[in-house]
Amino acid sequence: MANDPSRRGPSLKARAVAYLSRREHSRLELQRKLSAYSDDPAEIEAVLDDLQRTHWQSDQRYAQAYVHRTAGRQGAQRILGALRQQGVADEQLAGLQDTLRATESERARAVWGRKFSAPPQDARDYARQYRFLAGRGFSSDVIRRVLSDRGRSDGFDCDDSPGDL
Template sequence: MLARREHSRAELRRKLLPHARAAALEAATATATASASELHRSPGLASARPGVFSSDAPEGVPDTGAARAEAESAVEALLDWLQAQHYLSEQRFVESRVHARAGRFGNLRIRQELAQHGVALDAEAAQRLRDTEQERCREVWARKFGGERPADAAARAKQMRFLAARGFSADVIRRVLQASDD
C-alpha cells in the first residue's frame, strides 16, 4: 500500500485492521479447533487448558474480543515500526495530499480532507495555501467556465456554487468573479 502512495496513520490503520482481525480470528479458531479435538480425545484435559475458550462464547468458539485486541495491538506495533523506519510519515502524507489537491480545490476542502485522515496542516503550509488561494480559484474558474463573465444572476450563482463546492472561501470567490466583471 505504501509503495503506491503516502498514507496517514489513521488511514493505514483502517485498512490493515480488517486483515489483522481476520488473521487473529483464524488463528484463534484453529487453536480452538485443535484444543477441542484434543479435549474429545482426553476428557480429563478440559480443566488443564484454561483461557482457550471464552466464558461467554459457546463451547468450541474462540473469544473474538481477545482476537480483536490482539489484532489491534499488532497493527499499532506495525504502524510504530513503519514510522520509526520512516516508511510512514504524516508530514509526507500532508505534502503529497496538498500537492495533489491544490490545483483543483480550495483551502476549506483540503483541510476537511486532511481532517478525515486525522492530520492537519502545519502553520507554514496553511499560509502558503492562503497566499495562493485566489490564484488557484481563478484557474479553476477559468478552466470550468472559459474565463467568461456570467451573463446574468443565475449564471453568477451557478459559478459561485461550483467554486464553493470546490472548497474556496466566499471572499475569494467574490474577488475572482468581481475581477472577471472588470
C-alpha cells in the same frame, strides 16, 4: 486471526510497506487498511509505530503529497477538511494551511478559467459560478474577488467602481 498459523499471505508490515510503495498514506488510512488482516489492534499499532520510527510513514509527507495532488482543483477548506478526516493533526497542517491560503486566489482563478469561458452575465449566472467555486472548497472572499475581477476585466458592470481596486 493474527496468530492463526493457517493464515496465508504477507505480514502486516509487508502489506503496509506495499501500500506505502504505491503512494503516501496517513497513519489512520493504513490502520483502516491493515485492520482487515488482523484482529489485534495492538499488533497494528506496533507496526505503525515501527513504520513511523523508521520514517516509512509520515503524516506530514502524506499531507504534502495530498496537497500536491489536489491543490490545482480544490480550495483550502476542502483540502484541509479531507486531511483532517484522514487523521492528520492540526499542528502538521499549520504550514500547509498558510501556503494554501496564500495561493488560493490564483488557484481559484485557474479553476474558474477551466470551467467558464465568460464572466457572469446576470445574478443567476453569478450564483451558478459562485456555487461551482464554493463546491470546490474556495473561501467566499476569494470567490467574490475572482468573479468580480472577471467582470471588471471583461467589461461586466459590477457595483464596485474601478477606483476601488
